[in-house]
Amino acid sequence: MVSRPVTQDGRTPRGTTPDSRRRGRRARKIIIVLVVLAGLLVAADFGLAAIAEHAVSQKAREQLKLTDDPSVTIHGFPFSTQAIGGDYRHISIYAAGVPLQDKLRDVELTAELRDVTAPLSDLTSGNTGAIKIGKLEGQVKIKASDIARVEPLTKVENLRIEPASEDYVKTGQDKKETEPTTTANAPDEDDSSAGVRISGNVQIAGQKVEIFCFAMIELDNNTIQFTPERLQFGNDKETTIVPPEVQKALLPNFRASVDVGSLPFKVTPTAVKVESGSVTLKGEAKDVTFAGVTAGR
Numbered sequence: 001m002v003s004r005p006v007t008q009d010g011r012t013p014r015g016t017t018p019d020s021r022r023r024g025r026r027a028r029k030i031i032i033v034l035v036v037l038a039g040l041l042v043a044a045d046f047g048l049a050a051i052a053e054h055a056v057s058q059k060a061r062e063q064l065k066l067t068d069d070p071s072v073t074i075h076g077f078p079f080s081t082q083a084i085g086g087d088y089r090h091i092s093i094y095a096a097g098v099p100l101q102d103k104l105r106d107v108e109l110t111a112e113l114r115d116v117t118a119p120l121s122d123l124t125s126g127n128t129g130a131i132k133i134g135k136l137e138g139q140v141k142i143k144a145s146d147i148a149r150v151e152p153l154t155k156v157e158n159l160r161i162e163p164a165s166e167d168y169v170k171t172g173q174d175k176k177e178t179e180p181t182t183t184a185n186a187p188d189e190d191d192s193s194a195g196v197r198i199s200g201n202v203q204i205a206g207q208k209v210e211i212f213c214f215a216m217i218e219l220d221n222n223t224i225q226f227t228p229e230r231l232q233f234g235n236d237k238e239t240t241i242v243p244p245e246v247q248k249a250l251l252p253n254f255r256a257s258v259d260v261g262s263l264p265f266k267v268t269p270t271a272v273k274v275e276s277g278s279v280t281l282k283g284e285a286k287d288v289t290f291a292g293v294t295a296g297r
Contacts, residue, residue, distance in 0.1 A: 049079035052120070059290070060093055064109070070095035088116040100140070100260050103149040107260075108141040118290075131290035138267040139282040140260060142224075147258060147279065153226075155253050156200035157208070163274040164195040169214040169229050193218045196226070196274045198254055204246075209233060211242070213254040217279065219272055222261055224279065228254040 057072040064070065074082075075090040082088050091113040098107045115134025122130045148159040167175040198213040215228040228251045231242040242250070260269070260281060267283035274280075 049074050052079070052083070056091070056093075056290075060095070064095060064098055066095055066098065068097070070109075083120040086117055086119045088113075088118065090114050091116050098140075100142075104142060104146045104258075104260065105149075106143055106146055108143075110139050110141075112137040113290075129289065133288050133290065134286065136267065136285045136288055137282070138285070139280055140269075141275075141278050141280045142258065142260065143278050147256075150256050150258050152253050153198075153256050156198070156202055156211075159198065159200040160277070161274065161279065162197045162199070162276055164197040164214055166193070166195045166216065169195040169197075169216055172214075172230065191271060194272050194274045196279070198226075198228075202250065202253060204250075211250070213251075215254055217272055217274065219269055219281070220257075222259060222269060224258040224260065224272065224281070226254060226256045226258070 053072040053074055054069075056074075057069040060066075060072065061069045071092075071094040073092045074088060075092065076082055076088070093109075093111040093113070095109045096106070098109045099105050100107050113133045113136055116131060117134070118131040121127075144159055144161040147153060147161065148156065153159060165174050167173060194217050196215050196217050198215060200211065201208050202211050203209075210233070212232040212234070213228050214230050214232075215226050218225045218227065231247050231250055233240040233242055266288070267285045269281040269283045271282040272279065273282070
């Protein structure tokens with residue numbers, strides 16, 4: 001005699017058998033096990049990646065002489081498949097407060113490492129000297145507060161930096177205001193020179209005066225050259241052209257050279273970009289090793 005499940009009204013549900021119920025429970029258990037297993041594998045993958053990132057971060061901190069560990073991110077998922085092959089598509093390193101030379105104390109450093117080759121044992125043990133980098137994009141961001149420590153810009157109080165077009169620096173007129181933007185006159189973000197507006201207060205005849213200096217920045221190997229072109233008195237709402245004889249006397253206060261040394265991994269700067277409050281230098285290198293992650297000094 002075979003028993004069947006009954007409903008509240010005493011009838012057996014149609015299509016329901018003990019075997020089908022057991023199969024349903026078994027399927028649910030399998031799904032739960034697979035979900036838990038997948039979660040454990042993902043957690044293990046992230047944990048292994050975190051160990052490798054921490055090892056690289058500590059080595060970078062040592063070589064850059066930082067007080068805190070820089071941020072290291074190994075991109076791509078899963079990490080374990082990259083680790084098994086020893087090939088990593090993209091690794092990012094970011095550090096703030098990096099000292100360069102004698103005057104620069106708060107530089108931001110970014111390095112994008114691509115096509116990286118490193119055995120997992122070397123990566124987790126901190127043996128970064130064996131890490132090979134197919135292509136590296138490095139940059140340093142120098143803040144206005146650091147640039148203000150460089151002579152003779154120390155004479156400018158409350159020094160501020162803003163981007164300016166080359167046309168406006170040299171003529172006081174921006175070509176893009178009178179001509180449509182085309183490929184020919186569009187600004188090049190990856191150029192070895194850039195326009196900059198330096199503003200601040202200077203002492204003239206015993207009085208503190210706000211002044212704008214429009215200058216060009218040019219790269220000379222690892223040095224940024226500030227070449228002032230013209231001056232204006234006033235503020236953002238109203239400006240006055242500085243007389244030629246006064247310009248001749250004041251322009252040297254804005255002529256400066258900032259030596260940044262080499263970028264990380266011995267990269268030579270090839271491009272400069274001015275942003276509000278900072279100047280960024282960029283460069284690329286190929287086929288280098290992690291042993292070169294040192295800031296220029």
